Amino acid sequence: MSPTADTACRLDVISAICRRLLGSAAEVEDAAVSLLPFPRQVIRADLVLAVSRLEAFADVTAWLVGRQPLGRVALALPGNAILSNPLATIAASVLAGNKTLVRLPRKRRAWTEVLRELVGDAAEFVDHDGAGFLAHAMRQPEIDALMAFGDDTWAADYEMLARITGTKFVFEGPGKDPFLVLCPALVEQAAAAAVEAGMFNAGQACTSPERFYVVSAAYDDFVDCATDLVRGLKTGDPADPETQVGPLAPAVAQRIDDQLRDAVAKGAVVLSTGLRRSMHVNGEERVLVPPTVVAGVDHRMKIMREETFGPILAIQRAGSIPEALELAESSPYGLSATAFGRVAGVAERLGRSHGQVFVEETWLSHRRKRPLAPYGGRRRSGWVWEWQDEQFVRRDGPRHNFVEFSRS
Numbered sequence: 001m002s003p004t005a006d007t008a009c010r011l012d013v014i015s016a017i018c019r020r021l022l023g024s025a026a027e028v029e030d031a032a033v034s035l036l037p038f039p040r041q042v043i044r045a046d047l048v049l050a051v052s053r054l055e056a057f058a059d060v061t062a063w064l065v066g067r068q069p070l071g072r073v074a075l076a077l078p079g080n081a082i083l084s085n086p087l088a089t090i091a092a093s094v095l096a097g098n099k100t101l102v103r104l105p106r107k108r109r110a111w112t113e114v115l116r117e118l119v120g121d122a123a124e125f126v127d128h129d130g131a132g133f134l135a136h137a138m139r140q141p142e143i144d145a146l147m148a149f150g151d152d153t154w155a156a157d158y159e160m161l162a163r164i165t166g167t168k169f170v171f172e173g174p175g176k177d178p179f180l181v182l183c184p185a186l187v188e189q190a191a192a193a194a195v196e197a198g199m200f201n202a203g204q205a206c207t208s209p210e211r212f213y214v215v216s217a218a219y220d221d222f223v224d225c226a227t228d229l230v231r232g233l234k235t236g237d238p239a240d241p242e243t244q245v246g247p248l249a250p251a252v253a254q255r256i257d258d259q260l261r262d263a264v265a266k267g268a269v270v271l272s273t274g275l276r277r278s279m280h281v282n283g284e285e286r287v288l289v290p291p292t293v294v295a296g297v298d299h300r301m302k303i304m305r306e307e308t309f310g311p312i313l314a315i316q317r318a319g320s321i322p323e324a325l326e327l328a329e330s331s332p333y334g335l336s337a338t339a340f341g342r343v344a345g346v347a348e349r350l351g352r353s354h355g356q357v358f359v360e361e362t363w364l365s366h367r368r369k370r371p372l373a374p375y376g377g378r379r380r381s382g383w384v385w386e387w388q389d390e391q392f393v394r395r396d397g398p399r400h401n402f403v404e405f406s407r408s
Helices: 003-023 025-035 041-058 085-093 106-123 131-140 153-164 185-201 215-231 250-265 322-331 348-351 362-367
Strands: 072-076 099-104 145-149 168-172 177-181 211-215 269-271 277-281 284-288 292-295 310-317 336-340 356-359 380-387 391-395
Touching: 003 025, 003 041, 003 085, 025 106, 041 085, 041 106, 041 362, 072 085, 072 131, 085 099, 085 106, 099 131, 131 145, 131 153, 153 168, 153 310, 177 185, 177 322, 177 348, 185 211, 185 215, 185 284, 185 310, 185 336, 185 362, 211 215, 211 277, 211 322, 211 362, 215 269, 215 292, 215 310, 250 269, 250 284, 250 292, 250 310, 277 380, 284 356, 310 322, 356 362
Parallel strands: 072 099, 072 145, 145 168, 177 211, 177 336, 211 310, 292 310, 336 356
Antiparallel strands: 168 380, 269 292, 277 284, 380 391
């Protein structure tokens, strides 16, 4: 179905952003390396993904037939985002026909200026503290929807404000994503996928798998294979083109320390690849945490219950496929799940407790194939609050932003 004239004009705006990015790709990459604490490899991969996501908007216009803009949308974007998340989220609001207000953390002011140049007049960027921006946006009658990325512990506090003001609240929260290995014949494939997806950007992606459940027949081989692959990863200075795993914020490194100490005290075995060290990256204090495999974990341990957001693979033995499923479901978070082994009913069951379910692929490989695939978690990993037909609705699960930013 051909897009309407309005939609075609909005696609032109998105295409212009894409052309600016392509025309200055080398300069944008260098700017990101000089302004952000992420490895060049990660930045380059995210730049490629950003282009593919912007180009893919031409293929989703049918979703918006018969839908209208909300009016004005406010976006509170995360500090760990590079290009693909901010540009695709802004583009989704633009495609739906909204005026768009954007806020990134103040520590990303310099990077915000790079994004501003790419986006042009398609969105308005504001400099505001996080909590103040959310409260301000929700209290402004002219703002119809707010999308925020962050921690569920503070996001939950905005429900009453959403009820009172009527502002639609779209929240993308943390993950503690399970990765199930259910077939011994797939150990090598699963281990390679686990390391790629779990160690990407040092585990600093919400959909990175953090807890691994491996059936007994595959457990020892999986641990050995994953450990060998992790030992081959290059860590160090993010500016080095060979670096695969860069440093973390000190608070994240401290959280990982606490989780590892707790795990060891309760019987886990830590398989590490080196010593951590402090370093400064573009004026930020960072800590290089070596990629680590933790074996022999269980749900008594913080590392299996709390978000890690670092280069850690925590692996638990599961006595059976049903046990692996029960363990995967036993979490307050439900962003996404991965399963290696095509067992009847597994994907459907995981889909009831999690958002997207990836079968014999990872979030990384899936996003490369479907750059605008729906995403969004269940439970404390994300939700939508809005008024519908005089009722306040709370819902969760995978969704498309360009649909959430429009109305029927």
